[in-house]
Amino acid sequence: MDIPRKVQYVCFVSLFLYTISPDFVHGKAELVTCGSVLKLLNTKYKVRLHSHEVRYATGSEQQSVTGTEDQEDINSHWVVGAKPPCFRGEPVVCKGEIRLTHLTTGMNLRSHYFPSPLAREQEVAAGAEDAGDLWKVLCDGPFWRRDEEVMLKHVSTEVYLAVSGNRFGRPIEGQYEIVGVRGSNSPTRWRVSEGVFIHPPESKMELHKTHTEL
Numbered sequence: 001m002d003i004p005r006k007v008q009y010v011c012f013v014s015l016f017l018y019t020i021s022p023d024f025v026h027g028k029a030e031l032v033t034c035g036s037v038l039k040l041l042n043t044k045y046k047v048r049l050h051s052h053e054v055r056y057a058t059g060s061e062q063q064s065v066t067g068t069e070d071q072e073d074i075n076s077h078w079v080v081g082a083k084p085p086c087f088r089g090e091p092v093v094c095k096g097e098i099r100l101t102h103l104t105t106g107m108n109l110r111s112h113y114f115p116s117p118l119a120r121e122q123e124v125a126a127g128a129e130d131a132g133d134l135w136k137v138l139c140d141g142p143f144w145r146r147d148e149e150v151m152l153k154h155v156s157t158e159v160y161l162a163v164s165g166n167r168f169g170r171p172i173e174g175q176y177e178i179v180g181v182r183g184s185n186s187p188t189r190w191r192v193s194e195g196v197f198i199h200p201p202e203s204k205m206e207l208h209k210t211h212t213e214l
Contacts (some may be wrong), residue, residue, distance in 0.1 A: 031200065032144040034086035037103060038195030039076045042067060043149055044186045045163045047176050048076040048193060049109075051102045051126045054172055059114035062125035063107050067163050067176035071194075077103035083134055089198040091143040097134045097155055102126050108133035109161075111154045111180045119164035122157065122180035132156050146192040154180055160188040 032038065040049040047067030052075050056064050068076060080092060081099040092098060100109040107126035110133040114123040127133070134155040137144050144150060152161040159180030165187070166177045181188065 030145055030147065031091040031197075032080060032146055032192060033088075033198045033200055034080055034082055034090040034092065035088040036080050036195055036197040037077050038080065038197070039193045040078065040190045041193035042163045042187065043189045043191055045165065045176060047163060048073070049078065049100075049161075049178065049190070050076045050175065051105060051107065051109075052172070053105060056117060056123070056125065058117050059123045060112060060125050060127070062110075062127045063102075063105060064172065065109065065124045065126050065178045066168065066172055067178055069174075075102075075104055077195075078109065079103055089200045091200055092137055094137060094139040094141060094144060097136055099129070099133050100135065109135065111157055111159060111161075113157065116164065116177060116179045118166035118168070118177045119179055121162075121164060122159050124161065124178045124180055135161065146195075146197070149189045149191050151184055151188050152190065158182075160184050161190065162187040 045067060047069055048071070049065065050068040050073065051063055051065045054064050055061050078100040081101060082092065083097045083099065101107070105126065108129050109124070110127050111122055111124045112132050116123045135152040136155055138151040138153055139145070139148055154161070157180065159182060162179055162181045164177040164179045168175050168177065
């Protein structure tokens with residue numbers, strides 16, 4: 001990890017720990033919220049969604065997205081955003097559209113009509129912001145809860161984020177291939193494993209609840 005990444009990571013941790021509410025510290029917060037930084041765990045393969053400055057040699061040739069078994073790797077952190085833009089601490093709505101931005105590189109999780117390098121499913125990569133980086137959160141209830149399994153469906157191409165089960169060789173040896181698939185089977189299930197979460201402001205939560213009940 002080079003110096004700019006270290007500086008970015010330290011600044012991120014300092015900023016978010018400073019702004020966490022007492023309710024989060026005591027374990028009362030339970031929702032995924034806008035501005036939170038998290039790691040996503042595939043519940044079948046037990047790998048975390050991951051990226052790094054290694055590009056695919058084929059297909060889009062964009063920044064590769066993989067699954068890693070390393071729990072401590074900071075390259076598995078993703079920042080939660082939404083469309084339309086959400087306010088900091090706003091709960092993510094089930095069936096709402098989100099963007100996941102890779103913390104250390106600033107690239108967004110995306111997909112497109114290129115075949116993946118190993119399984120020849122649809123490629124998943126990380127790249128600059130555009131219409132190809134929106135994902136629909138499929139979950140139960142009004143909001144995305146941190147303790148539940150969810151699926152992420154690509155808005156533009158309607159594939160589900162999944163692990164193919166194939167592993168890469170060098171230079172990312174042992175990491176799992178992440179793909180987009182048409183069927184919503186078990187490799188498409190994800191849950192939050194770790195993260196730093198922004199607690200929803202009480203006034204904003206009440207406004208949101210009032211709106212959804214109309």
